Amino acid sequence: MSSRPSLQASLRLMQLADSAFPSGSFTQSFGLETFIQRGDINNSRHLAGYMATYLYYTWRVTDLLAVRLAWQAARALNMNKLMVLDKRLHAMKLPYESREGSVKMGKRLRRILGEIDPAYQPAGRLPWCHHAIVFGHYGALASELEPLLAAYAHAAVVSLVANGVRAIPLGQTDGQQVIARLQPLAEVCINWALTATEQEWGGSAPALDWAGMAHEGLYSRIFMS
Structure with a gap:
């Protein structure tokens, strides 16, 4: 693979992590909307608590570590490994809508990058x-x-918090406060993903999986998952 000057690479990561990047994340709540409609999340404190649980117990051990494993496989030019990782991540995502949302975002990202x-x-x-x-x-x-993991973490936090702000609803300043509150936890997750083994890959929080599955049956929905 070719290389780029570090500044250009950093600018590209900023582009991918920007909330305006059209990956389709604004259409996904990954079960968050279920809790909002039940009345469990109706203020910024609730949203921050939900996000902390989601990031640490679900996202950290699945998607974040998947980024690192895919990065390593691609650096080794091991396409077969990438295929295996993609299949395993598919199996880890139990709610159908969340699984499909991840696939749709990935295909859209691949097309835009091309x-x-x-x-x-x-x-x-x-x-x-x-x-x-x-x-x-x-x-x-x-x-x-x-920096790759940091960009991915920032994009994940910003997109899901923004969707929570829309659905609850909250003010934009509330959303920015939640994002700032979550940054120390995002650092903890990144540091873990830098050193975790592949055997540690995978995990979930049952209540979050339930919310993702229950989302399909909501009477009205803003989001696709």
């Missing part, structure tokens, strides 16, 4: 194209691992 970066060669043989796998594969093109 249009904005001539150096990017899409991983065409991926069975599902989960967002974390595509993100890690692309990051191997130039990015070092720690």
